[in-house]
Amino acid sequence: MRFEEQLLALVPRLRRFAMSLSRNEADGDDLCQMAIERALKSRDKWQPGTRLDSWAMTVMRNIWIDEVRARKRRAETFVAAEAGDCIGDGGDRRVEATVELGQVDRALATLPDEQREAIALVLIEGFAYKEAADILGIPMGTLSSRLVRGREALMQALGEVA
Amino acid sequence: MTIDTATRMAYVDGELDAIARRRVERAMADDPALAEAVARDRALRQTLGARFAPYVAAPVPDRLATLLDTKVTPISAAPRRSRFVSLGLGRWMQGAVIAATLVLGIAVGRQTAEIGPVATRDGALVAQGRLASALNTQLASTQPSDAPIRIGLTFRSTNGAICRTFEEQQLQGIACHAGGRWGLVRTAVEKRSGTYRQASSDSLASVAETMMAGAPFSAAAEIEAKDKGWQ
CATH class of the missing domain: 1.10.1740 (Rna Polymerase Sigma Factor; Chain: A)
Structure with missing residues (x-):
């Protein structure tokens, strides 16, 4: 092919x-x-x-x-400008931004990027640890601990809303 | 025996060998809390899987499929150059594609709704639309003198394929029949001192001559070739 x-x-x-x-x-x-x-x-x-x-x-x-x-670079610039211009507005905006998201998306959003990508490759894509570690360029042990922490955080986030 | 979290999750992820798996299963039998934790891990995998499964089941959006289209890609507007580079065309072919694209750009500008006469397939240029249909059906012996696309010579090339020269207002060339399509082996578009100038029919015929095995087809041979599907 x-x-x-x-x-x-x-x-x-x-x-x-x-x-x-x-x-x-x-x-x-x-x-x-x-x-x-x-x-x-x-x-x-x-x-x-x-x-x-x-x-x-x-x-x-x-x-x-x-x-x-x-x-992140753009967001930092934006936050800095906003903090100066309209203090106290940030909280409301954050609520608006997340209100559309489903429960699973909200839970995923709480994860640091490196945990989310590990979770995505192993739990969603079904890659073996070895393959996922290769894709991410990290040792297996690191992948495994990211999976543990990511999964615990997801459980907690999903448990809270459920 | 205690099973740590990483091992429990590795069990759920199918990462353990048979012995380690059996160890976890024995521990689960003795420890309902562990069994529950495994059930929650499995449920999480299912929840995540279900959330994203629709993307795998959904048809591939056109904007993504066209990037990888190995069938004819209609050229309805001048495509970005990077697209052709990424198809892995040889350098000279890129030049030919870009030249043809410029010509098509003019054609498209004039007749917006109509698809262009040329497309790419497997990194080569092929005729489509009106051009393909003229190459398939039009006979040099019977075509009207004001036909928008004029067929010139029909001949068998040294590599065995039947080829035909054609001319239309913006594009002239030689197309050879292979795999049910007309591949454009020569497009007579030349750049001269900043203007795109049509190559003369004479030069097209002389290029055709270098490709020919034997003489151009007679009117009768042309009809016969058409009836046999240009094989």
Whole structure:
């Protein structure tokens, strides 16, 4: 099967991973598009015979990391400006922003990024620990402890609203 | 025997070998709290799975599918250059695609609703729309003198395929029939001193001549070739 066809077959899973990282459909599809474009561009870096799904998820996750960093920079600028301009407004906005989200999304939103991506790869995508650790570029022990902490935090968040 | 949290979760994630698995299961039998914790871990996996399952079941959105479309991609507007680079076209083919795209850009500007005459498939240019239909059905011997697309020569190329030269207002070239499609092997678009100039029919014919095995088809041979589906 050609590279494009193999990648096309993976798109539903890539979308799912994108959605669990971004927890937002518009962002998720943007992320997916960027990941597909980058995968096509850097297809030479994928070694035939190795798993294309792990490779494509790695590509997507690296794009997402960059995006998150860029967002944090933007958010810091925004918060600093807001703190000066309209003190006391932040709380209401936060409530508005989260009121639309479902229970699971809210629980996921409470996780640090590194726990969320570990949870997404193992619990949602069904990767083995070894593969997930490779995608994230971390040792298995680190992955395992992120999974433990992430899962405990999710349980707590879901338990509170339930 | 106590089972730590990481081991319990590894059990739920299917990461334990048979011996370690049995150890957890024995401990669960003795310890209802552990069994409950395992049930909660499993429920969490299910909850997360159910939340995101719809994305796997949903059809791939067009904007994503078109990035990977290996079938004909209609060119209805000048595509971004990066798209073609990413299809892995050779350098000269990129040039050809960009040149054709510029021409199509003009065509599209003029006839907005209509799809262009050329698409890409597997990194090669193929005819589509009116051009494909003219190549399939039009005979040089019977075509009206004012046909929007004019078929010139029909011949068998040295590699065995039947090829036809064609001309229309914005695009001229040679198309060869392979795999049920007309692949464009030459598009006669030239850039000269900043303006896009149509290559003359003469040069098209001389390119065709270098590709030919034998003589161009007669009117009768052209009809026969058409009836046999240009095989």
